[in-house]
Amino acid sequence: MEESHQAGSSFVQIIVLMGVSGSGKTTIGRLLAKDLGWPFFEGDEFHPAANIEKVSRGIPLTDEDRGPWVAALKQLIRSLNLTSQCAVVTCSALKQAYRDYLKENSSRIGFVYLKGSESLIRSRMLLRDAHFMPEDLLVSQLNVLEEPEDALTLDLALSPTSLITQIKQELRL
Numbered sequence: 656m657e658e659s660h661q662a663g664s665s666f667v668q669i670i671v672l673m674g675v676s677g678s679g680k681t682t683i684g685r686l687l688a689k690d691l692g693w694p695f696f697e698g699d700e701f702h703p704a705a706n707i708e709k710v711s712r713g714i715p716l717t718d719e720d721r722g723p724w725v726a727a728l729k730q731l732i733r734s735l736n737l738t739s740q741c742a743v744v745t746c747s748a749l750k751q752a753y754r755d756y757l758k759e760n761s762s763r764i765g766f767v768y769l770k771g772s773e774s775l776i777r778s779r780m781l782l783r784d785a786h787f788m789p790e791d792l793l794v795s796q797l798n799v800l801e802e803p804e805d806a807l808t809l810d811l812a813l814s815p816t817s818l819i820t821q822i823k824q825e826l827r828l
Contacts (some may be wrong), residue, residue: 669732670742670826671757673748673803674769675796677780679818680745681809682770691828698746701727715795718720718750725753733744736761749799754806765826766806773797775812 670724672680681697688695699707702724706716728746736743748754748766758764779794794808802808809818822828 658806666778668826668828669735669761669764670743670755670822671748671764672743672745672769673754673806674767674771674811675747675749675776675793675800677776678771679815680747680769680770683815683818684743684745686815687822688821690819691741691743693741693743696731696742696744698724698728698744701731710792713792715792715799717800721753725756727760731786732757732761732764735788736763747796748803749796749801751801754803765805767822768803768806768808769811769818769828770802770808771811798819 664737670685674680681699684697685695687693687726706720706724709720710716725746728744731744746753746757746758754766773793780793807822809821811818813821
């Protein structure tokens with residue numbers, strides 16, 4: 656990435672941590688935001704209640720379901736841009752169309768893709784408490800996922816500390 660992506664410059668940096676459910680977006684996002692002193696926004700909190708209810712019942716979301724959610728995240732990013740704020744945001748951003756929409760008219764966004772094997776992600780999903788996404792829906796997310804070509808791709812098998820160090824080094828933060 657170019658020098659203008661440095662924190663502390665006049666260029667706003669919005670990091671979108673992406674990947675399927677269970678890839679560690681929230682854990683890494685909270686730790687990274689704390690380390691950088693930036694606000695953290697959990698993408699799941701932007702889902703309409705109907706989406707959470709649907710997923711909780713084990714029904715995968717459709718593009719139509721995801722539309723209002725992605726639009727709400729787009730509005731957040733637009734607001735962050737208008738106020739020149741840096742931030743860390745989580746969003747599965749499974750399809751290239753969602754990523755293109757989120758970064759539309761903003762070169763200030765950097766996507767970080769937390770990639771891992773299905774077995775590792777499934778094992779992590781089984782260990783977490785109180786999340787609305789059942790592990791049975793992992794396959795549906797993996798089937799929808801269009802791996803990004805324009806994102807920093809990291810192996811989620813690495814420790815959170817290693818992932819944060821890599822993100823900061825690669826994005827020159």
